[in-house]
Amino acid sequence: MARVMNMVEAIREALDQALAGDSRVLVFGEDVGRMGGVFRATEGLQAKYGEDRVFDTPLAESAIVGAAIGLAIGGMRPVAEIQFAGFLYPALDQILSHLGRWRHRSRGRFGLPVVIRAPYGGGVKSPEQHSDSPEALLAHTPGVKVVIPSAPDRAKGLLLAAIADPDPVFFLEPIKRYRAERVPVPEEPYTLPLGRARVVRSGTDATVVAYGGMVEVAEKAAGELEQEGASVEVLDLETLVPLDTETLLDSVQKTGRVVVVHEAMRTGDFGAEIAARIAEEVIDALEAPIVRVTGHDAPYPPFTALEDHYRPTPARVAAALRYVLGY
Numbered sequence: 001m002a003r004v005m006n007m008v009e010a011i012r013e014a015l016d017q018a019l020a021g022d023s024r025v026l027v028f029g030e031d032v033g034r035m036g037g038v039f040r041a042t043e044g045l046q047a048k049y050g051e052d053r054v055f056d057t058p059l060a061e062s063a064i065v066g067a068a069i070g071l072a073i074g075g076m077r078p079v080a081e082i083q084f085a086g087f088l089y090p091a092l093d094q095i096l097s098h099l100g101r102w103r104h105r106s107r108g109r110f111g112l113p114v115v116i117r118a119p120y121g122g123g124v125k126s127p128e129q130h131s132d133s134p135e136a137l138l139a140h141t142p143g144v145k146v147v148i149p150s151a152p153d154r155a156k157g158l159l160l161a162a163i164a165d166p167d168p169v170f171f172l173e174p175i176k177r178y179r180a181e182r183v184p185v186p187e188e189p190y191t192l193p194l195g196r197a198r199v200v201r202s203g204t205d206a207t208v209v210a211y212g213g214m215v216e217v218a219e220k221a222a223g224e225l226e227q228e229g230a231s232v233e234v235l236d237l238e239t240l241v242p243l244d245t246e247t248l249l250d251s252v253q254k255t256g257r258v259v260v261v262h263e264a265m266r267t268g269d270f271g272a273e274i275a276a277r278i279a280e281e282v283i284d285a286l287e288a289p290i291v292r293v294t295g296h297d298a299p300y301p302p303f304t305a306l307e308d309h310y311r312p313t314p315a316r317v318a319a320a321l322r323y324v325l326g327y
Contacts, residue, residue, distance in 0.1 A: 002184035007177050010152035010185050011041045011117075014159040015079065017189045019049050022077060025163060027054045029064060029081030029117075038083055039119060039178055061087050065094040065116065069102070072112040079163060085120035085172055086132030086300075099168050100143030111166040115159075120148075121213045121263050122311045123176030128302035131175070133264035133295070138170045139241045139273070145169040145194060146240040150177060150215035153185045154238065157192030164191060174213035197244035199251065203233035206257035206321055209248065209274055211237040214261045214312060221317035230325055240270055248274065249282050256287035257324040263311050266294040288327035291320045 036043030122131035222232035
């Protein structure tokens, strides 16, 4: 049985079912308790499960991540919310020095079943540091997984899988997609495999690789090119670490042309990692250069009038597709 939900509702239901199904699960972060979170993703959960299991924390991201690490060492399964992904930076010492190293430090004897949720990306005219996309920084941290859903039904299954995982998972939620659509979501608890990409739209002439908030942008660009007679495949990575290289390379070998899209800045981006994997493994299949459509090498603009010049648009992706198709 399925019900129609947006992404916020699907995430809330996943957290609800995780709390109901396992007494070790704890949910905490800034304003997640009484207020129910800035985006209301935890609304009603404190009233249902009590302040011992769903609770507010100080405005101290390092303490939030540090508490999650300690709780996981003590046998709990913490789900910590960072209010916006751009607020993660004060916790980098905990992330880089401890979170991803515990299994290695213990020589495989212990994991840290920690999930860190954070809204990320732009598209809603947020102020400074509320629209950052730090996924490349997190993906460069050994020992953690990085998951980014793009749709409500995917978000629920991936979040429940992340909570069940024995190792740390960063679960980045695209702000622009929180209330963008309502789709049928199975009512019962279910998981979707981490480390598996999905083909959102099949095509034969070019591949657009995207994730999170950029999947919608890629689909719109593919639709525009379809009107011009081109068949464009859209690949949603869903998990950056571990990366589903098999599905990625299969798509590239089929189409021979690739456009990679994300809203993080260009230099050192995760798109460069995708391009490198393709070049290392299937360069002979390429009929054109790999093109990246990204944010710019500057902080995300705090002025709303500039947001549309920073964040990739369907028009920019469509232009990149025309370039590779005409190469």
